[in-house]
Amino acid sequence: MDMSSLILYFSGTGNTEYVAGYLQRKLASLSVDAHLASIEHLKPEQTQDFDLLIIGFPIYAGAPPQFFKQYLDTLPKVRQKGLFVFCTKAMFTGQAIADVCEGLSGKGYVPIDYLQVGMPGSDALPFMSKESKYVQKALHKNYETMEEINEFAQKIAAAVNSIKQGKRVDSLRGKVSKGLPVLNALFQGIWDFGYGFAEKKIKPNFQANDQCVHCLQCVKQCPAKNISIINGKISFADRCYMCMRCINQCPQEAIQIGKRTLHKFRWKGPRGDFKPH
Ligand SMILES: Cc1cc2nc3c(=O)[nH]c(=O)nc-3n(C[C@H](O)[C@H](O)[C@H](O)COP(=O)(O)O)c2cc1C
Ligand code: SF4
Numbered sequence: 001m002d003m004s005s006l007i008l009y010f011s012g013t014g015n016t017e018y019v020a021g022y023l024q025r026k027l028a029s030l031s032v033d034a035h036l037a038s039i040e041h042l043k044p045e046q047t048q049d050f051d052l053l054i055i056g057f058p059i060y061a062g063a064p065p066q067f068f069k070q071y072l073d074t075l076p077k078v079r080q081k082g083l084f085v086f087c088t089k090a091m092f093t094g095q096a097i098a099d100v101c102e103g104l105s106g107k108g109y110v111p112i113d114y115l116q117v118g119m120p121g122s123d124a125l126p127f128m129s130k131e132s133k134y135v136q137k138a139l140h141k142n143y144e145t146m147e148e149i150n151e152f153a154q155k156i157a158a159a160v161n162s163i164k165q166g167k168r169v170d171s172l173r174g175k176v177s178k179g180l181p182v183l184n185a186l187f188q189g190i191w192d193f194g195y196g197f198a199e200k201k202i203k204p205n206f207q208a209n210d211q212c213v214h215c216l217q218c219v220k221q222c223p224a225k226n227i228s229i230i231n232g233k234i235s236f237a238d239r240c241y242m243c244m245r246c247i248n249q250c251p252q253e254a255i256q257i258g259k260r261t262l263h264k265f266r267w268k269g270p271r272g273d274f275k276p277h
């Protein structure tokens with residue numbers, strides 16, 4: 001039996017795209033061909049063309065990004081298709097993996113395994129000085145060999161082979177560790193409070209300064225279609241996902257969040273070449 005696999009992801013600043021691409025290359029080396037697509041370019045119904053779904057997303061406020069969940073909610077129902085889930089994070093993932101697995105189980109997917117990959121924090125980087133320890137660590141980390149992704153790829157390849165041979169593959173359903181409930185709820189509460197506060201400070205304060213050359217790259221790249229040009233000036237509406245793409249990608253470093261991002265670092269993914277299509 002032939003099996004087609006899809007790696008479906010969202011990436012604001014390049015981390016998740018890097019992991020998705022790395023995983024695709026590793027799977028290819030294990031003789032598993034996987035199609036790679038961002039949710040920005042694949043209609044939910046197109047996922048039906050694949051037998052196995054591997055999804056990846058960045059963690060926002062200890063959860064999957066809301067717009068990512070909304071996309072998953074629109075996926076068509078399936079009959080017992082395998083599911084692998086990965087996220088990229090700076091620190092705390094809360095119940096994100098369990099949430100996504102539960103949601104997609106309801107659609108007929110069978111969660112098989114998951115992975116959390118530690119990456120530089122896209123929320124913090126544009127506020128940091130270029131010389132700071134955190135930035136230097138992010139720049140000099142070894143992204144070429146990521147053992148945890150190699151192992152994940154091996155698990156996926158093993159599952160693909162089992163399914164091809166008609167063998168049973170164990171489901172992860174209900175087995176994703178939720179940690180200690182009280183501690184988790186406490187942590188999530190603190191996290192939600194912190195991000196709620198940050199959101200109020202960040203979202204309304206995006207602006208393009210006079211370094212802007214009106215190239216319109218930010219308008220084209222914003223996944224929320226939140227940026228437009230009004231009376232010759234770059235303008236931000238109120239639909240921002242806080243993905244941090246615009247501020248990191250602007251070729252003029254013209255986009256700022258208030259004054260605290262002036263002359264600070266801009267992150268273009270682990271290889272320094274992230275270009276959302
Ligand atoms: C709005 C926002 C909220 C975030 N919240 C968390 C969080 O709660 N926990 C965490 O570990 N990382 C958090 N991060 C960091 C990202 O999950 C991490 O940097 C991720 O790798 C970014 O992936 P991307 O480059 O594909 O967008 C947050 C980033 C953003 C932009
Ligand atoms: S990407 Fe930067 S330079 Fe280009 S239009 Fe947007 S703010 Fe201006």
Ligand code: SF4
Pocket residue numbers: 206221222223224225226227236239240241242243244245246247
């Ligand atoms: S305006 Fe918001 S959603 Fe759009 S690219 Fe910038 S941070 Fe992302």
